[in-house]
């Protein structure tokens with residue numbers, strides 16, 4: 001006579017095999033007493049091989065791991081554990097397919113270990129493993145997109161160098177640093193000469209190209225990581241030079257002026273040189289002259305204005321006092 005099967009047990013069995021997470025039950029000796037289809041498929045260990053086996057014999061690399069400790073906590077102390085995904089990315093060798101297994105690209109896993117009381121028997125424990133690869137992938141993508149967005153927020157759309165917002169943040173930071181350490185901080189304001197005439201003569205598109213070429217060449221001259229060149233306005237650029245005194249800044253400004261001229265970008269209405277040139281104003285904050293940011297910018301602006309007034313294609317430093 002066939003043995004009558006309990007329909008509710010049959011149902012439970014089917015449900016366990018249908019759920020889309022790994023379910024493993026260990027007895028008090030850590031022997032596997034339940035192993036669902038999900039585990040067979042992703043661990044590539046058939047149920048017949050798993051049932052009755054010592055759990056750590058199936059996953060020897062887990063000996064001494066957090067999973068091992070969590071099982072111990074559940075069986076001996078009745079403590080449940082949720083293994084943080086960020087600390088335990090993929091403890092089990094579980095793979096979506098054979099190709100992933102060859103590359104050791106494991107499913108990203110969230111693991112919960114729960115004590116289970118069984119009447120008339122010593123305590124068991126249930127291990128649940130959830131595949132969180134999609135969520136982790138989405139998070140990674142979001143993180144990468146955030147980085148790209150952040151860099152775009154701080155970059156000028158036309159030239160790709162730092163924008164005005166980036167300048168504002170950087171000058172604040174460098175001003176604070178200069179105040180704290182008593183180090184000098186210099187600022188250059190650079191303006192392309194006769195740029196309106198350039199646009200009028202060559203057209204706005206050529207004007208844009210000129211801005212791109214000049215800004216790239218000048219930004220390339222900055223060698224220290226804390227130096228920053230930003231597009232301050234239309235054809236105006238600002239250069240922050242931390243730890244740079246007035247003499248060093250004037251030297252740097254002169255090198256930048258010469259570099260712009262050496263690009264030899266033809267400018268029919270660009271003054272005597274016949275090429276695109278820049279005028280530069282230099283201002284410095286020092287321990288002896290501890291000006292605030294607005295004054296520093298104002299001083300550089302005034303120096304730039306004098307450079308324009310005195311004939312352009314030149315560097316002028318702030319007047320003392």
Ligand SMILES: Nc1nc2c(ncn2[C@@H]2O[C@H](COP(=O)(O)OP(=O)(O)OP(=O)(O)O)[C@@H](O)[C@H]2O)c(=O)[nH]1
Pocket residue numbers: 158191192193194195196197199203204205206207208211233234235308312
């Ligand atoms: N092509 C282009 N032109 C710009 C851009 N931003 C500002 N400009 C132009 O730059 C010109 C600046 O002109 P002005 O401020 O009169 O100064 P300038 O002609 O350079 O003369 P000086 O500074 O006195 O030597 C204006 O004609 C603006 O339209 C830009 O993104 N692209």
